[in-house]
Amino acid sequence: MTGIEAARLGRTFAGGAGVHDIDMRVDAGSLHALIGLNGAGKSTLMRLLLGMLAPQRGSVRIAGHDPRRAEAELGPLVGHLIEYPLAYGELTARANLELGARLHGVPAAEVRTTVARVLDELDLERFSDVRARRLSLGNRQRLGLASALQHDPRVIVLDEPSNALDPAGVVLLREALVRRARDGAAVLVSSHHLDEVARIADVITVINGGRIIGSLEPRQSELEHAFFELVHADDRARAEVAA
Amino acid sequence: MSRWLLALRIETAKALASRVVFATAVLTVAGIAAIVISFRAVAASGDPQVLAKLGEAGAAPGWPGMLATAMQVAAPAFLLGITVLHAWLVGREFADGTVVALYGLSVGRGQVAVAKFVLAVGASAVMGVMLAVALLAGGLLLGYGAPSGADAAVLGRIAVLAPFSALVASPVALAATLGRGMLAGIATGFVLLASAQVLVVLGVGGWFPLAVPALWALSPDAVALPAVALALAIGVAVSAITAVAWRRLQLNR
Structure with missing residues (x-):
């Protein structure tokens, strides 16, 4: 089963920014990383995939x-x-996790065990009775990840999930995503750099200027160098077209 | 549990935890009760300036005077409190950024919007009952004795005035949705309140939905039944439009 499928997807904002002609597929059981510099269009693409924006073109x-x-x-x-x-x-x-579990369709009788499991998985148990506004940025991010993952969804979409996480949090996140992909989930994560999560992906797609410009082989050496080569080549091609 | 009930239950849990709804209700009722009871205490002293301000009905002794004063104060004050309720319940999702998380859930965003509207009307109903009880206690403390049947009916209408006002104030929630925040809703509430006051003073407020609850509470016979029905219908229709706006909401700004 395909987790996510985008065909000729596009949305242009006033001024020309947006995403254009996106063809993309995230299969069940795979961990897919979407890498691009700030403003490349990652968040816009994810919002289109989740219905937060309506596409002007494509599906x-x-x-x-x-x-x-x-x-x-x-x-x-x-x-x-x-x-x-x-x-x-x-x-x-x-309480936030219980609310999230109910909103994701977890039956009332299973909410408590679902929440206990994810609190343990992301090492949040000691903060479980702290109000969310009093949590550190990193722990709020863990809480958000826990809410997104606790119901074991078939499709997972995370925008810059390692933001604000400490090294221990990154390891927990990486393990949680690998475990779910292994169990059949389609996982899409974005990042503006080749972080710890992007490096364990099965597929790395590079986005620049709102378009997908290529992919990287996750196990290849000099991954960072290859990423910048792709981006700079695309920037040069655009500049030539504009001139 | 149906999705509608689940949405209402979750919105209620959020509202109870935040204390904004509770504080708004208590402060609105306490403010109205304090103004009314202090006016009555001063009026009892026979101060001609205060009596002039209260007008003929408000200056009357006992329950009739107190309830007339309460009507004058409660109608605009309820509307202000209700504006805060509608604007906060909707606008906070944009202000806190949590609206992003309301996509891809088992409860639709339209259902969330309806739950917020029902919660605002329900909280307003509690507010109305609280004010009626506070006025009853105040009147007894001021030595007016037990209210007559007619006075009790006025107390009942004061209790109904709040949820009635919340029903017709649904444009506040729509404005908070379209404006993506609380301030748009609050500004709309102020404009609606001012419009109602001006139209009533000009003598043409009988068909303006925001003015109808106060005019009805003041004198039910003076308001045409179709005007009451129209005000309620417009309130519910605007709430339905708000739910559709939430259903189709795009995070494009």
Whole structure:
């Protein structure tokens, strides 16, 4: 089953920014990294994939559904973290996770064990009774990741998931994503650099100026060098076209 | 549990934890009650300036005077408190950035918007009952004795005024949605309140939805039944439009 499928996808904002002609596929059981510099279009693409923006061109399917038309079907199937977590400052970490579990379709009888499991998995147990607004930035990020992952969705979309995480948090995140991909989830993560998570991906797609410009072989040497080669070559080609 | 009930339950849990709804209700009721009871205490002294301000009805002794004063104060004050409720319940999702997390859930965003509206009306109903009880206690403390049947009916209408006002104030939630934040909702609430006051003073407020609850509470016979029905219908229709706006919401700004 295909987790995410985008065909000729495009959305242009006033001024020309946006994403254009995106063809992309994230298969079940694979961990796919989307790498691009700041402003390359990663977040816009993820918002299109999740239905937060309507495409002007092309189509998107996520977990088999059109995200702009799907109502409640996506709840159990998708987990995401785009910029802000599903975390209300006045609620404790545990209460936020319980709320998130219910909103993702976890049956009431299973909420407690679901939350306990993810608190343990992301080492959040000691903060479980702390209000979200009092958590450090890193622990709020862990809370957001926990909310996105706790219901074991079939499709996972995370925008810069290692932001603000300490090294221990990055390791926990990496293990959580590998485990879920191994269990059949389609995982898409974005990053502005080749971080610890991007390096363990099965596929690395490079985006620049709102277009997909190529891919990298995750196990190749000089990965960073190859990334900048691709980006600079694309920038030079654009400059020549503009001239 | 249906998705509608789940949305309402989650919105209620969020509202109870934040204390904004509780504080708004308590402060609005306490403010109205304090103004009314202090006016009555000063009016009892016979100060001609205060009596002139209260007008003929408000200067009347006992329950009728107190309830007339309460009507004058409660209608705009409730609307201010309700503006805060509608604007905060909707606008906070944009201000806190949590609206991003409301995609891809088992509960639709339209259902979330409806739950917020129902919660605002429910909280306003509690606010109305709280004020009626506070006024009853105040009147007893001021030595007015038990209210007559007519006075009790006015107390009942004061209790209904708050949820009625919340129903017709639904444009505040729509404005907070379209403006992507609380301030757009609050500004809209102020404009609606000022418009209602001006139209009532000009004598043409009988069909303006925001003015109808206060005019009805003041004198039910003076307001045409179709005007009440129209105000309620417009309130519900605007709430439905808000739910559609949430359903189709794009995070493009």
